[in-house]
Amino acid sequence: MTTARDPAFTELLRRKVRGAVREGDPLARYTSYRIGGPATVFDPADAEDLTAGLMVARRSGVHTFVLGLGSNVLLPDAGMAALVIRVGKGLQRSDHTDSLWRFGAGLPAPLVARRTAEAGWSGLEMMVGVPGTVGGGVYMNAGCHGGQWADVVRRVWVVDRQGEVTERAGADIPFRYRRSGLGDLIVLEAEVELVPANPGDLADAIARHLAWRQAGTPFNQPCCGSVFKNPIWTGEPPRPRERTAGQLIEASGLKGYRIGGVMVSPIHANYFVNTGEGTAADVHGLMKHVRQTVLDRYDVVLEPEVKVIGSLGEWLEEGATDE
Numbered sequence: 001m002t003t004a005r006d007p008a009f010t011e012l013l014r015r016k017v018r019g020a021v022r023e024g025d026p027l028a029r030y031t032s033y034r035i036g037g038p039a040t041v042f043d044p045a046d047a048e049d050l051t052a053g054l055m056v057a058r059r060s061g062v063h064t065f066v067l068g069l070g071s072n073v074l075l076p077d078a079g080m081a082a083l084v085i086r087v088g089k090g091l092q093r094s095d096h097t098d099s100l101w102r103f104g105a106g107l108p109a110p111l112v113a114r115r116t117a118e119a120g121w122s123g124l125e126m127m128v129g130v131p132g133t134v135g136g137g138v139y140m141n142a143g144c145h146g147g148q149w150a151d152v153v154r155r156v157w158v159v160d161r162q163g164e165v166t167e168r169a170g171a172d173i174p175f176r177y178r179r180s181g182l183g184d185l186i187v188l189e190a191e192v193e194l195v196p197a198n199p200g201d202l203a204d205a206i207a208r209h210l211a212w213r214q215a216g217t218p219f220n221q222p223c224c225g226s227v228f229k230n231p232i233w234t235g236e237p238p239r240p241r242e243r244t245a246g247q248l249i250e251a252s253g254l255k256g257y258r259i260g261g262v263m264v265s266p267i268h269a270n271y272f273v274n275t276g277e278g279t280a281a282d283v284h285g286l287m288k289h290v291r292q293t294v295l296d297r298y299d300v301v302l303e304p305e306v307k308v309i310g311s312l313g314e315w316l317e318e319g320a321t322d323e
């Protein structure tokens, strides 16, 4: 099997694309966990360049993996055989007509939150503390403080792994809690519909959201945000969720519990922090231990929110059958 690390492949890729291609690039540089071994990394110059890269990989039989700001992934210590396509600077368009705003997938969500709030449009201001891209936000249906991307997305432009670009109506995307169901599709742009609001009120909301993060989460330490989704009660009669994942982990006495260089944050138990020398194996081990402890104590199966990724870009974690 040809991999993206094959020198003949990288040479061919460099001839066909305009963006940078780096071999043996440590993925830890591109993830908020600061974890991940070497891979061939491609920074597309724009959407067309991204498609060109996809085509080269496809024809060469090389797997591809799309990375945004790496704030919700756990990448392998041994690195990746897949070509890592970073959706960033080349895809950062931003414009709007009244309430409809269109964003490139590579724009950071906090920037989009501030830009729209300053212009007096509400609907994305709560994303100010979610350190991912627009594309990663739509793909993960990221959300917080009562909002999520699914609430505002009206259209997305996606490319499939065969290079075909299509437009999808937001209403046709099977969004769920922290999942979009977009599967193999790569988000290139998203159009959202916002509502007019007072910029002063939005600035206050942004300040409140950031203060909450500073007080209640290890926001400035290497981590990936919430490791597990909050459990949803599915029994009869239907009840709203009872305890959050963080509350269950904390009640299990696991705050500060550590495996290798990774620790359950003493500030927020659903955040695991890399204390310096942490590895993906440490995070795996800690996830396993925490899940088992919560299961034994509370009979609740915690489902991962973080995406645990394998060498070919495949999603590894058990319970990951809902894409």
Ligand SMILES: Cc1cc2nc3c(=O)[nH]c(=O)nc-3n(C[C@H](O)[C@H](O)[C@H](O)COP(=O)(O)OP(=O)(O)OC[C@H]3O[C@@H](n4cnc5c(N)ncnc54)[C@H](O)[C@@H]3O)c2cc1C
Residues within 6 Å of the ligand: 032, 065, 066, 067, 068, 069, 070, 071, 072, 073, 087, 105, 129, 130, 131, 132, 133, 134, 135, 136, 137, 138, 139, 140, 141, 142, 143, 144, 178, 185, 186, 187, 188, 218, 219, 223, 224, 225, 226, 307
């Ligand atoms: C401190 C901290 C706080 C956080 N708080 C929150 C929170 O409050 N709410 C919340 O929901 N999340 C939160 N997160 C998690 C994370 O920021 C979000 O899930 C974010 O939307 C991920 O975006 P990303 O660009 O970093 O995606 P990545 O981590 O790079 O990728 C995540 C997944 O999306 C895929 N992907 C990325 N870009 C694209 C694209 N353009 N097209 C298709 N697929 C793509 C990747 O292949 C991967 O499967 C937090 C993370 C941190 C570190």
